[in-house]
Amino acid sequence: MKKRQLIFIIFFGILLNGIKAQSETIVFGQQKAINTLSSEAGLSSAELNNYLKKRYQRPLFQLTVSEGADLIQGFQDGTLTKASITQYVSQKPQKAQIYTEKSPAQKQDLVAASILEVGMKKRFHFKDGSISEGEIIAVNEDLVTLVTESGEFRIPKNEFLAETAEITNKKGEKFVGHVLEESAEEFRIRTIYGDATIHKRNIEKMSRFHGGIKDPKTEMRKRFYTGEANLLSVFLDPTANLLAPNTFYMSGMSLGYGLTDRFMLTTKYASNFNGDLNLHPRLRVFHNKTATKERSMSIGLGFHRSYPVKSIIGKYAHAIKVNGMGDSTINQIDVTIDDVMINPNEDENPVYVEAYLVYTSHRVNPTGRGKVGWTVGGKVSNAFQEDIQTHLKSAYTFDKNNYKIPYRFWASLDYDLRRDLKFVASTWIDNGYRTMDAQAAFQDYFGTDDSTPLSIDSIKGKKSNFDFDFGLLYAPTENFRIGVHFQQPFIDFYWEFFEF
Numbered sequence: 091m092k093k094r095q096l097i098f099i100i101f102f103g104i105l106l107n108g109i110k111a112q113s114e115t116i117v118f119g120q121q122k123a124i125n126t127l128s129s130e131a132g133l134s135s136a137e138l139n140n141y142l143k144k145r146y147q148r149p150l151f152q153l154t155v156s157e158g159a160d161l162i163q164g165f166q167d168g169t170l171t172k173a174s175i176t177q178y179v180s181q182k183p184q185k186a187q188i189y190t191e192k193s194p195a196q197k198q199d200l201v202a203a204s205i206l207e208v209g210m211k212k213r214f215h216f217k218d219g220s221i222s223e224g225e226i227i228a229v230n231e232d233l234v235t236l237v238t239e240s241g242e243f244r245i246p247k248n249e250f251l252a253e254t255a256e257i258t259n260k261k262g263e264k265f266v267g268h269v270l271e272e273s274a275e276e277f278r279i280r281t282i283y284g285d286a287t288i289h290k291r292n293i294e295k296m297s298r299f300h301g302g303i304k305d306p307k308t309e310m311r312k313r314f315y316t317g318e319a320n321l322l323s324v325f326l327d328p329t330a331n332l333l334a335p336n337t338f339y340m341s342g343m344s345l346g347y348g349l350t351d352r353f354m355l356t357t358k359y360a361s362n363f364n365g366d367l368n369l370h371p372r373l374r375v376f377h378n379k380t381a382t383k384e385r386s387m388s389i390g391l392g393f394h395r396s397y398p399v400k401s402i403i404g405k406y407a408h409a410i411k412v413n414g415m416g417d418s419t420i421n422q423i424d425v426t427i428d429d430v431m432i433n434p435n436e437d438e439n440p441v442y443v444e445a446y447l448v449y450t451s452h453r454v455n456p457t458g459r460g461k462v463g464w465t466v467g468g469k470v471s472n473a474f475q476e477d478i479q480t481h482l483k484s485a486y487t488f489d490k491n492n493y494k495i496p497y498r499f500w501a502s503l504d505y506d507l508r509r510d511l512k513f514v515a516s517t518w519i520d521n522g523y524r525t526m527d528a529q530a531a532f533q534d535y536f537g538t539d540d541s542t543p544l545s546i547d548s549i550k551g552k553k554s555n556f557d558f559d560f561g562l563l564y565a566p567t568e569n570f571r572i573g574v575h576f577q578q579p580f581i582d583f584y585w586e587f588f589e590f
Contacts, residue, residue, distance in 0.1 A: 133172055200251055200302060200303070208227060215253060216245070232247050252268065254298070254299045276289050329502070330465065335349065353371065354372050356372070385449075386449070392471075403482075407551075421549055430482055430549075443471065447468055460507070460509075465502045466500070469498045510564060510566065525557065525577065
């Protein structure tokens with residue numbers, strides 16, 4: 091009797107969980123994913139809303155969790171495309187039966203896969219209509235072990251649908267066979283004459299079949315996803331982009347949090363640990379997004395309660411002349427910041443404020459592969475409001491005549507090379523910039539040269555009011571990336587944490 095009661099309780103719990111998933115309101119993360127996937131499919135917000143109202147009679151934010159999951163799955167497996175959604179919306183209600191379940195007879199007619207091997211890595215289709223993307227790690231008798239992001243599964247061989255393809259390349263060569271593997275760049279298929287690897291950029295025409303049934307969706311011969319890195323900055327310069335709401339990030343110099351889709355806050359944690367509490371709010375004042383283009387404008391401020399005078403002197407060391415040595419400045423001689431200051435450890439540090447305006451534009455690359463974006467911006471601060479001369483020993487003089495307003499103007503570019511790789515470049519005009527070699531830059535970052543640690547404010551370097559830099563950003567995962575470039579600090583990293 092107790093055993094029957096236990097079975098009943100378990101069954102009832104599973105039933106309740108299913109009912110909850112069917113009725114629980116869609117979560118923010120699902121809404122964000124649906125908006126992103128529909129935009130990548132070429133749909134405008136109005137087209138998506140029209141589709142949802144016709145299919146569910148409700149807008150996106152009123153859908154359930156299970157309905158949101160169905161939409162995401164549809165966009166990911168190619169069932170939902172711009173063409174299929176446009177056709178669905180345009181059909182009369184009594185004929186709108188696009189999403190129907192296959193009958194048992196239809197399922198029996200599907201062709202099972204005849205080739206299942208260890209190492210096959212692609213999107214697999216099954217007789218029950220489900221789809222999984224992963225890699226086969228074992229094939230034992232009638233069971234196949236498939237590893238996906240959701241876990242490890244053991245599936246009967248006869249449940250896998252055969253996936254075949256007919257591919258014609260730009261040279262006119264035609265390949266017919268079973269699809270063994272698919273990546274973002276290539277197909278590998280097995281023909282009766284051997285295995286062939288075809289790069290997607292070389293494909294002229296293609297047809298695919300799952301279980302012997304032709305896939306009706308249009309194939310993208312140059313299938314390529316936009317870069318995963320949504321850049322908040324290019325090197326040390328901000329863009330107009332913002333963190334998604336309820337998202338936290340950490341980098342080598344700062345951390346931040348997205349409060350809304352228009353407002354975020356960051357802080358430089360090294361300064362906080364050294365007594366200089368600071369906040370850097372960024373507000374997006376303009377945003378326009380279509381299926382192919384996105385434009386934004388943001389304003390930002392930086393407030394430092396007790397900004398180190400050392401940092402100001404270090405940044406503008408090329409503006410502090412050495413008396414009796416002509417035009418020589420302190421960055422050109424062998425001294426430290428402590429050597430030139432009257433009271434390096436006792437000076438009362440001033441309040442520091444900076445402000446900037448930045449505009450960013452992104453569009454789909456004309457080749458259809460990823461996106462290309464550019465940013466322009468300008469920044470000023472009150473660094474010279476404090477009389478720097480009062481902190482210097484008598485042997486040194488600050489050049490007030492040529493350094494009246496601290497400024498920086500920049501323009502940057504980011505270009506998707508692959509889904510996980512970006513090319514980035516930037517050029518700027520800055521009256522507080524100097525170039526440093528790698529050794530001096532690392533000493534500056536870790537503070538071994540008497541400067542503030544985890545910041546760029548060394549006394550060393552060669553004056554360079556106009557300069558440029560370029561490098562690469564690699565994103566091994568969706569929320570982590572690392573960058574390498576040729577100006578200080580040379581290496582960047584960025585780690586993002588999602589909260590749904």
